[in-house]
Amino acid sequence: MNSHSSVQTAYGVTSVRQQFPILQQTPYGKPLVYLDNAATTQKPQCVLDAMTEYYTTIHSNVHRGIHYLSERATAAFEHARDIVCRFIGAAGREEVVFTRGTTDSINLVAASWGGANLRAGDQIVLSTFEHHSNIVPWQLVAQRTGAELRIIPLESDGSFSLDRALDTITERTRIVAIAHVSNVLGLIVPVDAIIERAHEVGALVLLDGAQAIAHCGVDVQKLDCDFYVFSGHKVYGPTGIGVLYGKRAVLESMPPYQGGGDMIRRVTFERTTYNDLPYKFEAGTPPIAEAVGLGRALEFVQSIGIEQIEQWEGHLIEQCTQLLERIEGVRILGPRTDRAAVVSFVCEGVHPHDIATILDREGIALRAGHHCAQPLMDFFSIAASSRFSVAAYNTPEEIEYAVRALEQCLTLLR
Ligand code: 7TS
Numbered sequence: 304m305n306s307h308s309s310v311q312t313a314y315g316v317t318s319v320r321q322q323f324p325i326l327q328q329t330p331y332g333k334p335l336v337y338l339d340n341a342a343t344t345q346k347p348q349c350v351l352d353a354m355t356e357y358y359t360t361i362h363s364n365v366h367r368g369i370h371y372l373s374e375r376a377t378a379a380f381e382h383a384r385d386i387v388c389r390f391i392g393a394a395g396r397e398e399v400v401f402t403r404g405t406t407d408s409i410n411l412v413a414a415s416w417g418g419a420n421l422r423a424g425d426q427i428v429l430s431t432f433e434h435h436s437n438i439v440p441w442q443l444v445a446q447r448t449g450a451e452l453r454i455i456p457l458e459s460d461g462s463f464s465l466d467r468a469l470d471t472i473t474e475r476t477r478i479v480a481i482a483h484v485s486n487v488l489g490l491i492v493p494v495d496a497i498i499e500r501a502h503e504v505g506a507l508v509l510l511d512g513a514q515a516i517a518h519c520g521v522d523v524q525k526l527d528c529d530f531y532v533f534s535g536h537k538v539y540g541p542t543g544i545g546v547l548y549g550k551r552a553v554l555e556s557m558p559p560y561q562g563g564g565d566m567i568r569r570v571t572f573e574r575t576t577y578n579d580l581p582y583k584f585e586a587g588t589p590p591i592a593e594a595v596g597l598g599r600a601l602e603f604v605q606s607i608g609i610e611q612i613e614q615w616e617g618h619l620i621e622q623c624t625q626l627l628e629r630i631e632g633v634r635i636l637g638p639r640t641d642r643a644a645v646v647s648f649v650c651e652g653v654h655p656h657d658i659a660t661i662l663d664r665e666g667i668a669l670r671a672g673h674h675c676a677q678p679l680m681d682f683f684s685i686a687a688s689s690r691f692s693v694a695a696y697n698t699p700e701e702i703e704y705a706v707r708a709l710e711q712c713l714t715l716l717r
Contacts, residue, residue: 333666383598404545423449488637489645540600
């Protein structure tokens with residue numbers, strides 16, 4: 304534990320933890336060990352306070368009424384957009400569209416950009432490990448347009464080959480939609496080379512940043528991706544809000560997704576003209592308090608430092624991997640290195656749901672299932688796997704406790 308202790312002192316996990324009231328809970332009389340962060344992260348007090356303050360003193364509808372509260376609500380909402388813009392390094396605030404989350408953002412791009420640009424014979428490149436929300440929206444638009452899905456395969460041992468990924472992109476590829484970090488493998492995808500190749504053939508790239516945004520520094524201009532999408536709730540913010548970043552010229556060229564208030568400039572029954580970016584894609588009353596909460600959540604991440612979080616989580620994942628490797632009959636899915644925040648594994652002869660049920664009684668929250676990545680489960684010929692996923696507030700002690708509980712559980716079940 305000595306090496307952990309020195310890292311721990313420098314990082315200050317105790318003060319990070321103290322900011323999360325929910326972590327004080329003791330389910331079944333045991334301290335809560337929350338290791339289901341890839342599904343959703345918990346919320347620090349500052350996010351809860353920002354949302355309460357918003358509803359207590361600021362709430363009104365945005366971009367509409369010319370009155371005191373409406374102006375304050377609009378300012379708070381647009382300030383949140385500025386925070387997102389800086390956090391991801393976008394060139395301008397008009398490139399930041401608020402959505403309901405990653406799923407909503409991908410559906411927007413698939414329906415709007417895909418509907419306008421895809422034709423029969425065009426290729427949409429995805430990977431084997433995509434989350435269902437980065438598969439099904441593309442299937443829907445492929446069915447409508449006659450475009451085809453082309454899937455980046457994994458090596459037979461489950462590893463990712465950049466060469467194979469680059470080979471999957473062809474002259475007929477119009478868009479590559481791929482996870483920045485896999486929610487099952489934890490793999491940090493080498494996206495730079497993929498983006499370069501895609502652009503060489505004139506294709507766009509959408510990065511699904513749902514699992515990256517809280518764990519890796521993201522700079523959309525450096526990445527040079529055309530779209531970047533993520534959910535607020537996976538980065539210490541509230542549910543019901545997410546982001547679609549798009550390069551300005553690309554967003555400008557896209558038709559509206561949903562129609563309604565705020566997204567228009569002028570409506571007549573004969574013809575409607577649309578609002579400027581980003582409002583063209585924000586029909587109806589947006590999730591205002593949620594945007595405020597997300598802005599505060601990103602400031603919370605900045606207050607610790609994304610590099611510090613990345614390093615801390617790297618230690619936790621390395622520790623978790625090493626401990627799991629010592630257990631007989633445990634197979635870890637995904638790479639040994641280039642991994643962010645997630646460790647999925649299968650235990651010979653034991654069902655993941657049984658593990659999750661037994662560990663739950665020890666106060667440990669982990670995930671068991673297909674993780675909304677059934678094609679990946681099919682690739683591994685498994686129905687489900689178990690998954691530990693960490694966040695900024697997890698500790699080496701929790702990892703040790705969870706893996707020891709897993710060991711005892713396996714002894715019991717075998
Ligand atoms: N893409 C990836 C890579 C994800 O991990 C998830 C959610 C989504 C998209 C969808 O995000 P949403 O906020 O729109 O629902 N992943 C998980 C998970 O791994 N366990 O629960 C949800």
